[in-house]
Amino acid sequence: MATLKVPVHVPSPSEDAEQLRKAFEGWGTNEQLIIDILAHRNAAQRNSIRKVYGEAYGEDLLKCLEKELTSDFERAVLLFTLDPAERDAHLANEATKKFTSSNWILMEIACSRSSHELLNVKRAYHARYKKSLEEDVAHHTTGEYRKLLVPLVSAFRYEGEEVNMTLAKSEAKILHDKISDKHYTDEEVIRIVSTRSKAQLNATLNHYNTSFGNAINKDLKADPSDEFLKLLRAVIKCLTTPEQYFEKVLRQAINKLGSDEWALTRVVTTRAEVDMVRIKEAYQRRNSIPLEQAIAKDTSGDYEKFLLALIGAGDA
Amino acid sequence: IGVDEKSLISILTNSNEEHKRSLRKGSSKLFIEDENGFERWDQSSIKILKHQFNRFRDAVVLSLLHPWERDARLIEKAIRKGPKHYNVIVEVACTRSSDQLLGARKAYHSLFHHSIEEHLTHIKGRERKLLVALVSAYRYEGTGVNEDVAKSESQILYEAINNGDKNKLLDHEDAIMILATRSKQHLQALYRHYSQSYDKNLAQDLEGEGILKDTVECLCTPQTYFTRVLEAAVKEDADEESKRALTRVIVTQKEQLVKEGFVPNKIQDILLGLYKDFMLASIASGDIK
Numbered sequence: 001m002a003t004l005k006v007p008v009h010v011p012s013p014s015e016d017a018e019q020l021r022k023a024f025e026g027w028g029t030n031e032q033l034i035i036d037i038l039a040h041r042n043a044a045q046r047n048s049i050r051k052v053y054g055e056a057y058g059e060d061l062l063k064c065l066e067k068e069l070t071s072d073f074e075r076a077v078l079l080f081t082l083d084p085a086e087r088d089a090h091l092a093n094e095a096t097k098k099f100t101s102s103n104w105i106l107m108e109i110a111c112s113r114s115s116h117e118l119l120n121v122k123r124a125y126h127a128r129y130k131k132s133l134e135e136d137v138a139h140h141t142t143g144e145y146r147k148l149l150v151p152l153v154s155a156f157r158y159e160g161e162e163v164n165m166t167l168a169k170s171e172a173k174i175l176h177d178k179i180s181d182k183h184y185t186d187e188e189v190i191r192i193v194s195t196r197s198k199a200q201l202n203a204t205l206n207h208y209n210t211s212f213g214n215a216i217n218k219d220l221k222a223d224p225s226d227e228f229l230k231l232l233r234a235v236i237k238c239l240t241t242p243e244q245y246f247e248k249v250l251r252q253a254i255n256k257l258g259s260d261e262w263a264l265t266r267v268v269t270t271r272a273e274v275d276m277v278r279i280k281e282a283y284q285r286r287n288s289i290p291l292e293q294a295i296a297k298d299t300s301g302d303y304e305k306f307l308l309a310l311i312g313a314g315d316a
Numbered sequence: 317i318g319v320d321e322k323s324l325i326s327i328l329t330n331s332n333e334e335h336k337r338s339l340r341k342g343s344s345k346l347f348i349e350d351e352n353g354f355e356r357w358d359q360s361s362i363k364i365l366k367h368q369f370n371r372f373r374d375a376v377v378l379s380l381l382h383p384w385e386r387d388a389r390l391i392e393k394a395i396r397k398g399p400k401h402y403n404v405i406v407e408v409a410c411t412r413s414s415d416q417l418l419g420a421r422k423a424y425h426s427l428f429h430h431s432i433e434e435h436l437t438h439i440k441g442r443e444r445k446l447l448v449a450l451v452s453a454y455r456y457e458g459t460g461v462n463e464d465v466a467k468s469e470s471q472i473l474y475e476a477i478n479n480g481d482k483n484k485l486l487d488h489e490d491a492i493m494i495l496a497t498r499s500k501q502h503l504q505a506l507y508r509h510y511s512q513s514y515d516k517n518l519a520q521d522l523e524g525e526g527i528l529k530d531t532v533e534c535l536c537t538p539q540t541y542f543t544r545v546l547e548a549a550v551k552e553d554a555d556e557e558s559k560r561a562l563t564r565v566i567v568t569q570k571e572q573l574v575k576e577g578f579v580p581n582k583i584q585d586i587l588l589g590l591y592k593d594f595m596l597a598s599i600a601s602g603d604i605k
Contacts, residue, residue, distance in 0.1 A: 126457070130458050134453065155452065158429065
């Protein structure tokens with residue numbers, strides 16, 4: 001469930017556009033006004049505001065935001081204002097570039113979005129980058145990462161809840177056999193993980209646990225320093241319990257572990273309208289303090305205000 | 317597609333018993349005098365008649381279905397029927413537009429409660445990798461090709477085909493990635509570079525390589541592929557499968573075929589010929605309007 005708070009009486013897109021224009025004018029920028037508006041509008045509303053702003057003032061709202069804002073706050077506002085599909089396309093494209101490359105972000109997008117969301121991302125990618133997401137991922141990843149990521153990104157999973165228990169059992173066995181032999185990039189492993197529906201995969205992993213005594217991710221920790229295994233474990237988490245995956249990303253970002261620089265911004269802006277409620281719950285359970293508190297401690301200024309607004313702190 | 321429906325219907329609906337009996341008596345190819353005093357139908361001729369009607373029925377059904385459902389069913393059937401039919405999967409995956417293929421994938425979800433990729437698991441052979449990759453594609457469809465990349469990728473394919481183990485082509489990761497993710501424009505540019513650099517064309521170099529050749533043809537030179545399929549279907553000794561391919565190709569490609577003024581006269585003649593013969597043989601009297 002989303003944490004984004006939208007006021008009951010929303011001003012029209014032209015009113016919002018006008019207010020935003022005012023926020024840019026004169027000396028300095030009225031950051032509070034920007035937060036009050038953009039952190040309290042849903043995707044459809046933000047798209048309308050952008051459209052109206054462009055028509056009224058002849059400039060792209062995003063370009064204005066880029067000019068006026070700086071640093072973490074700027075990135076958070078830009079990312080959040082984007083339409084979700086465009087946002088993911090932007091993040092994915094960034095993830096294929098040399099200096100910002102990140103297999104993790106590609107995996108995150110491929111595995112935590114629904115089939116239809118992922119489809120929209122691919123369309124947005126065509127429109128914006130004149131290439132397909134699949135070809136850029138294929139071109140810019142190598143070896144075992146490519147073997148895993150291209151199928152993940154190409155998938156159009158069935159989204160129904162039906163589960164075939166016999167299949168779940170047999171595929172749990174296949175996974176167990178391959179993992180015991182350390183054949184982590186075996187075609188069968190990739191096939192199961194990249195084509196099965198999420199419901200089916202869940203059933204398979206439950207069977208795995210029951211039949212073999214360990215959750216699959218425990219068995220995949222055989223070599224704790226193996227980067228590929230880390231990614232594979234994250235794939236499984238993302239597909240079956242995304243809020244746990246995102247909780248961990250947030251935890252590590254806030255505690256400055258790991259090197260995922262923009263993680264906090266990314267997770268908050270991409271999940272505020274999706275499942276931030278459950279992520280917050282997972283965070284509180286795991287860390288014994290509410291996410292709001294952790295973010296308030298770790299960030300400051302307008303950036304902090306924006307993030308807190310997105311995760312539902314304060315009023316609409 | 318051949319059966320002269322109008323004439324047939326008018327004959328059958330306007331005839332009384334006397335007339336029908338004289339029709340039967342006059343159609344010595346279809347009906348034989350039985351010793352018990354009735355005109356009995358000849359097994360083998362009626363078999364042909366049924367076949368023609370089946371093909372007509374198949375063509376009608378295929379035409380009526382929404383293209384997405386039609387393609388989903390074609391794929392599902394091909395998976396079930398085995399290796400000789402995998403070219404149909406390649407055909408659908410590679411000759412439809414990106415959105416049409418996507419539609420087929422959605423229809424597949426609705427009809428069969430699985431994704432195509434999942435059902436392709438039933439394929440145990442080496443073709444599976446390529447087929448999964450092709451069916452999962454959502455290719456960019458705009459113009460704008462990086463000629464340098466196209467050239468270097470044509471080199472990769474050349475080396476895979478000529479220097480590597482041809483048997484391992486279906487496992488060649490790079491080749492599969494190129495064929496399954498690049499846009500059709502890009503692949504057509506790659507095809508050109510291949511011919512220019514190596515003096516032979518890519519499809520010819522894949523002669524005998526089954527679905528790999530089909531893939532390249534469908535993506536780069538679809539007319540060649542379709543011509544090949546149609547010609548196999550109109551040969552004297554064409555088998556049932558090839559003939560079914562005729563229906564499939566004509567129904568699914570008719571806009572394309574018409575646009576390119578493509579339907580070879582051969583086909584028109586053969587179709588008309590078959591049904592013309594049939595009509596003449598079954599109706600002795602000359603008063604068909």
